[in-house]
Amino acid sequence: MTTVFLAGVFGKMGRQVARMMAGEKDLTIVGGLAPEAKDKVAFPVFTSLAAINVSADVWVDFTLPQAARANAEYALNHGMNAVIGTSGLSADDQEALGVIAQGNEQSLLIVPNFAISAVLMMQFAAKAAKYFPDAEVVEAHHSDKLDAPSGTAKATAKLISEARTKKPVAPHQGAPARGEWLDDVPVHALRLPGYVAQEEVVFGAAGESLSIKQVSFDRSSFMAGVALAARQVDTLPVGLTVGLDALL
Template structure:
C-alpha cells in the first residue's frame, strides 16, 4: 500500500484524484495540504507546513506553479518522494527541485500531462520529427487554464526540436498571429469553453502532411497516469525524472 499526502485535494483535478485513490486497492490518501482550507471526513487537512504531523510515501501535488514550487521544496526536504503534476514551472525551477531531491535522497517526478494518449502523441511526434522537420503545435484547453502554452505543448515542441535531423524549410516568425516559438517550433494556444484538453501536431513536407492529435474529453482520462506516477515514483532510478513516458 502506497500512502499519499495530496496537495490541491479540493480543486477539480484534486477531487478526481482523491476519488481514484480511495477506489484503488494499492493507494491510500492519509492527509491533504490546502492553505486555503477545506475539510474531509476521511483524512486530516493541513493548512500550514508547520502543522503537518503525518508521513506518507508520496507527496502528490496538483496546485499552481508557485504552490508546487514551494510545496516541492518542503516535501523534498522533509522525507517525501514527490510527484508534481502542475505545468508552468521553468526548466531552472525543475532542475533546482531535482537538485534538492538529490541532496535529500528523495525522488521527484515531474509530469506535464498524465494522459496516456498525450504521452504517446509526444512519442509519435519524436519519431515523425526525424522525417518532417517542419511542424507546428496547437493545444486546446478550457477557459480556466492559466498557463499558455501548456506545459505539454512546450514539452512537445522541445521533443520535436530535439529529434529533427534537418533544418525546417519554414522561416521562423515573431508575428503575433503565429503564436509562441519554443526551440524553433511554432506553438498556438486556444482557450475556449467546451474543451478539456487536446493537442494537435501538424507536420508538413512537399506534397504531403501528417497530423497527430489526442483529445482528453474528461478528467477521468488522467487517472490511469496519476495512479502510475504515484505507484512508481518511490522506485525511480534517478532523483529527477521528467515525463510519464519514462514509465511506459
C-alpha cells in the same frame, strides 16, 4: 501498496485525485494538507506543515506555486518521494528542489501535463520527426483561452525541432496564414466555442502523411497519469525528473 500524502485536498484537482485513489486498491491516502479542513474525508487533514504527524511513500502536490516549494522541501526532508502537479514553480525553485531530493536520496517528479495521451503524442512526434522533418502543429482550444499557441504546442514544436535529422523542405514564405514558426515548426492555433482542448501533429513526406492527434474532453483525463506517477515515482533516479514522459 503505495501510501500517499495529498497536498491540496480541497482544490479541484485534489478532490478528483482523492476520489480516484479511493477506487484504486494499491493506492491509499494516509493524510492530507489544506489551509482549512472544509469537508469530512476518509483520512486526516492537517492545516499546516508543522501539524503533520504521518508519513507516506509519496507526497502528491496540487496546491499553488507559493506553497509547493515549501511543501516539496518538507516531503523530501521527511523520507517521501514527491510528485508535483502544481504548475508555476520557477526554474530556480525546481533546481533547488532537485538538489534537496538528491541530498535526501529521494525521487522528485515535476509534471507539467498529466494527460497520458498528450505525453504519448509528444513522444511519438519526436520519434516521427527523425524520419519526417516536415511537420506542422495544429491545436484547438475553447474560445476563452487567452494565450496562443498552447504550452503543449510549444513544447511539441521544440521536441520536433530537436529530433530532426534533416531540414524540412516546405518554405516559410512569411505569409501570416502559415502560422507561428517555433523552432522552424509552423504552429497553428484555433479558438472556437464548444471545443475543450486538442492538439494534432501532421507530418508529410513523399507520397505519405502521418498525423497524431490528442483530444482532452475533461479533467478526468489527468487521473490515469496521476496514478501512474504515484505508483512509479520510486522507479526514477534520485533527484529531479521533469515530465511524465520518463515513465511511459
